[in-house]
Each structure stands twice: as structure tokens, then as C-alpha cells.
Amino acid sequence: MITARRLLSTLGGLAALALLPGCAGEPPAPATTDVFADALAEAGANGAGSAQLADLERAASARDVTVDMAREAARRTVDCLVGAGLDAQYSESTLADGLVLPDYVVALASGEESLTSDRKIEDCVTRESLWVNKVYQLQPTTIERRRSFAEEQAPTVRACLEENGIRTAADADGTELVDQAFQVSRDTSGAVDCVAELGLETW
Structure with missing residues (x-):
């Protein structure tokens, strides 16, 4: 990018x-x-x-x-x-x-x-x-930074999705949950936006 x-x-x-x-x-x-x-x-x-x-x-x-x-x-x-x-x-x-x-x-x-x-x-x-x-x-260090950040934010993202009626996989890791949150935001035109509070604009 x-x-x-x-x-x-x-x-x-x-x-x-x-x-x-x-x-x-x-x-x-x-x-x-x-x-x-x-x-x-x-x-x-x-x-x-x-x-x-x-x-x-x-x-x-x-x-x-x-x-x-x-x-x-x-x-x-x-x-x-x-x-x-x-x-x-x-x-x-x-x-x-x-x-x-x-x-x-x-x-x-x-x-x-x-x-x-x-x-x-x-x-x-x-x-x-x-x-x-x-x-x-x-580069690998940047990818790892993103992965670690996603893992830290996973509980917040999961809770937000489920509070909005979006089911999440029990074994989903942080990266998968953030990916799902971005997809939900796109699918709902931002009506359900569980990544905005994380300060994420791209992923």
C-alpha cells in the first residue's frame, strides 16, 4: 500500500x-x-x-x-x-x-x-x-506488529460484533476478528462499525 x-x-x-x-x-x-x-x-x-x-x-x-x-x-x-x-x-x-x-x-x-x-x-x-x-x-516485523495489535484488541472486537448480533467463531483469532469487523462495516455501510473505536482506517 x-x-x-x-x-x-x-x-x-x-x-x-x-x-x-x-x-x-x-x-x-x-x-x-x-x-x-x-x-x-x-x-x-x-x-x-x-x-x-x-x-x-x-x-x-x-x-x-x-x-x-x-x-x-x-x-x-x-x-x-x-x-x-x-x-x-x-x-x-x-x-x-x-x-x-x-x-x-x-x-x-x-x-x-x-x-x-x-x-x-x-x-x-x-x-x-x-x-x-x-x-x-x-515486512515480517510489520505484519507481526499488526497481528499482535489485533490479538490485544480481539476481546473488544468480538464483544462489539456480538452485541450487534454478529456471530463470531469461537476459535477466531484477533486478525480474523478484525477482518470480520471490517467486512461487516463494509456490508452494513458503516452502520455496524466495530473498528472505528480502535482507530483503524485500513487493515
């Missing part, structure tokens, strides 16, 4: 009114193969820049993408965007499970200018941070 956020602009200028998720969403399930080696191979074949490739090589050796590495990749992306003529700045947020997500915001134009901006954003993200960000969010 790419965590870039985009600051919308009006037709005639920039407006600091709303933040819209860019490509964020539910992350794919962790691959059964080596996420570090896979990302390095994909990045090398699809336009990653030298700095990102160097990061991925270090990560593959250390079996870890650190938050500082992810931050630096996000800052390189911002520098690239500014160099391409866009109004961008570094940002970061923290998920409910404590994972820090290095990020950026960029002011977008509308119409044809927006299409040009989108291409510039895609190019900069691909060059500087796409695969670093992917590995950071899918």
Missing part, C-alpha cells in the same frame, strides 16, 4: 482544505516468497532510482526497512516532486498499532494540469519510494 496523500487544489489556485488518500487502501496479504528480494527485483526492472535500489539492497541484507529509511525515501520523493514543479511537503502519520507512516502531501491542479501532475507524482514515487514503502509495510 502507497501512503501518499494529495492536497486538493481549486481551479485557480491552491486550497489547503482537504486531504484525500492517494493510493492508500487495504494492503495485500504478505507474500509467501521473500518480500525483500521480490521488491529489489521488481524495483530494478521498473524504474527505481539508484538511491531506492541502494536502500532495498541494504534492507535485503539486514532483513529490515527501518522507519528512518522510509522517512528518507519519502523526503526524496518530496524533493523530486518539488524539482518537477509541484508544491509538495513531507508529512507522516501513525497507525493505531503504532506504525509510523512517512508520507507526503502535494497540491494538485485540476483538468489537464491534474493529469500532468499525476504523471509527475507517479514518476517520482516510482523512482524514490514505491518499493521501500511496500516492503516497510509488508
Whole structure:
């Protein structure tokens, strides 16, 4: 999942009114193969820049993408965007499970200018941070963080679901219960939302 956020602009200028998720969403399930080696191979074949490739090589050796590495990749992306003529700045947020997500915001134009901006954003993200960000969010330590958080919250999620008439499996673990809670929220258009109080927006 790419965590870039985009600051919308009006037709005639920039407006600091709303933040819209860019490509964020539910992350794919962790691959059964080596996420570090896979990302390095994909990045090398699809336009990653030298700095990102160097990061991925270090990560593959250390079996870890650190938050500082992810931050630096996000800052390189911002520098690239500014160099391409866009109004961008570094940002970061923290998920409910404590994972820090290095990020950026960029002011977008509308119409044809927006299409040009989108291409510039895609190019900069691909060059500087796409695969670093992917590995950071899918590496084993991050998956374990999410699993541990889900286990801690399992009693709360189970109670909420059952109080709303949703049956849960007796042997369901925390991850399964959180998955179920998200599915129920989608199925009910948010009428039964047992994840909001956990501060979870994506899973």
C-alpha cells in the first residue's frame, strides 16, 4: 500500500482544505516468497532510482526497512516532486498499532494540469519510494506488529460484533476478528462499525 496523500487544489489556485488518500487502501496479504528480494527485483526492472535500489539492497541484507529509511525515501520523493514543479511537503502519520507512516502531501491542479501532475507524482514515487514503502509495510516485523495489535484488541472486537448480533467463531483469532469487523462495516455501510473505536482506517 502507497501512503501518499494529495492536497486538493481549486481551479485557480491552491486550497489547503482537504486531504484525500492517494493510493492508500487495504494492503495485500504478505507474500509467501521473500518480500525483500521480490521488491529489489521488481524495483530494478521498473524504474527505481539508484538511491531506492541502494536502500532495498541494504534492507535485503539486514532483513529490515527501518522507519528512518522510509522517512528518507519519502523526503526524496518530496524533493523530486518539488524539482518537477509541484508544491509538495513531507508529512507522516501513525497507525493505531503504532506504525509510523512517512508520507507526503502535494497540491494538485485540476483538468489537464491534474493529469500532468499525476504523471509527475507517479514518476517520482516510482523512482524514490514505491518499493521501500511496500516492503516497510509488508515486512515480517510489520505484519507481526499488526497481528499482535489485533490479538490485544480481539476481546473488544468480538464483544462489539456480538452485541450487534454478529456471530463470531469461537476459535477466531484477533486478525480474523478484525477482518470480520471490517467486512461487516463494509456490508452494513458503516452502520455496524466495530473498528472505528480502535482507530483503524485500513487493515
